Amino acid sequence: LAGVHDIDRLRQAKIANTYRCPAFDSYDDLLNNVDAVGIAVPTTSHLEVAKRALESGKNIFIEKPITSTVAEAEELVDYAEKRGLTIQVGHIERFNPAIRCLEQSHLEPMFIESHRLAPFDPRGTDVAVVLDLMIHDIDIILSLVKSPVKKVDAIGVAVVSDEADIANARIQFENGCVANVTASRISQHKMRKMRLFQKESYISIDFLQKLTEVFRLTDEQEEIPNTVILGQIEKGRHKRRIVYDRPKPGDEDALVAEWRAFIKAVTEKTTPIVSGRDGLEALKVATIISETISGQTVSM
Secondary structure, three states: OEEEOOHHHHHHOOHHHOOOOOOOOOHHHHHOOOOEEEEOOOHHHHHHHHHHHHHOOOEEEEEOOOOOOHHHHHHHHHHHHHOOOOEEEEOHHHHOHHHHOOOOOOOOOOEEEEEEEOOOOOOOOOOOHHHHHHHHHHHHHHHHHOOOEEEEEEEEEOOOOOOOOEEEEEEEEOOOOEEEEEEEOOOOOOEEEEEEEEOOEEEEEEOOOOEEEEEEEEEOOOOOOOOEEEEEEOOOOOOEEEEEEOOOOOOOOHHHHHHHHHHHHHHHOOOOOOEHHHHHHHHHHHHHHHHHHOOOOOOO
């Protein structure tokens, strides 16, 4: 395994302890000596670099967003699928311990609220905040809701750059779920939070603190270990309790988990946790939001 402009990150992730990361004289030299490639070049070069790797029969890990445009992403995903090659997209928040500790939970959210705020950084201002920050939450929301998007409303403001620096989108799904998503890169403090509301439970996720809190209703007789009883509801046919739980997150670094998942998908020939098609779907929604903000007419 070797990466294009990503060798240092692999070493920092300590994966190089197991997988050697030698230096190569050229991209062609690299492609002739590896089974998989990690791509971390500017998004505008994703299609060219990734296509060359796929043409050489290599599986690829590619940073988010998967490509600059939906058409490019469709071309890349279709090409890989026809040749039985793996694409994993670098939506790293899917590997955050705060969300992974809910993998065994029954999640059917009907309202989602997310805030991803960051102080201003000149790096990345060549693209709108939707593709810079919001796309992380779009990907997570799509993975949770698993329903087609019905309607998108969005607004954004360019404050310090030529693209939207703060944006809000309201995403309505066919199953009735609504997601209210906010992203800003002109905030004083960082915030990466998501709240899920579903029947009989409320879940709060703090991606920065790696903290997950669950509030839910249970039958009075139900015994649930490691929870705190906050109150009781007398209404209805059965008395129910409000319980509080704080699932314990894992201690694996998200970057390490992300790369290990890619290696596992390649070696075991399984679908990655964040597949190329997942990256394509997230880009589709992000593009609709961006075009809505720009005032362009878009259709679902």
